[in-house]
Amino acid sequence: MGRDLLHKNEERTSLNKDLSESEQNPDRRGRPTVSTITGFRQDEDLHWVAELSCGHTQHLRHQPPWQSRAWVLDPAQRLEKIGQPFACGWCAQVRE
Template sequence: MRKNDERASLTNAPGESDPPTDGRNAHASARIVGFHQDEEGHWVAELSCGHTQHMRHLPPWQSRPWTQDAEARAARIGEAFACGWCAQEVTADKEF
């Protein structure tokens, strides 16, 4: 049997771009290098690792009001971001 590895729901603290604290590999961090909008108008962060991450502002579920302001988005460029895609690849490598 496989162990069900449950994790607590994420909260606003620590910040969404802080290093991971849930057991994921800290080396799976990238930096935000830019933003673009998808076909529905949601903002997508472009990461230095080559992956992308939606940064939706859909209160009350996802509260990222900074995505709606060009200056606030620009201020996030260069910020560290724990890439979930990279973390999954690291975890997948460990299972084999």
């Protein structure tokens, strides 16, 4: 029939910011500002993209004089970069 207006809602406590349940991104993207390179792929324009351990990606273009990354064009040099630390700009933005 009618709703009991005196019925109290059971409220839950707020989550502590340090708990994993309170993460904005449960897949942990956005947590570290320094990741590692896990692999490379090319986009539809054939530019090289680094795949990072945090789940983000980063274009790595060699376009002198603006961007000098000749190593990205060489398969052996790309392979050497896998596992190396990489400062993720996306993660840094999330932390600010």
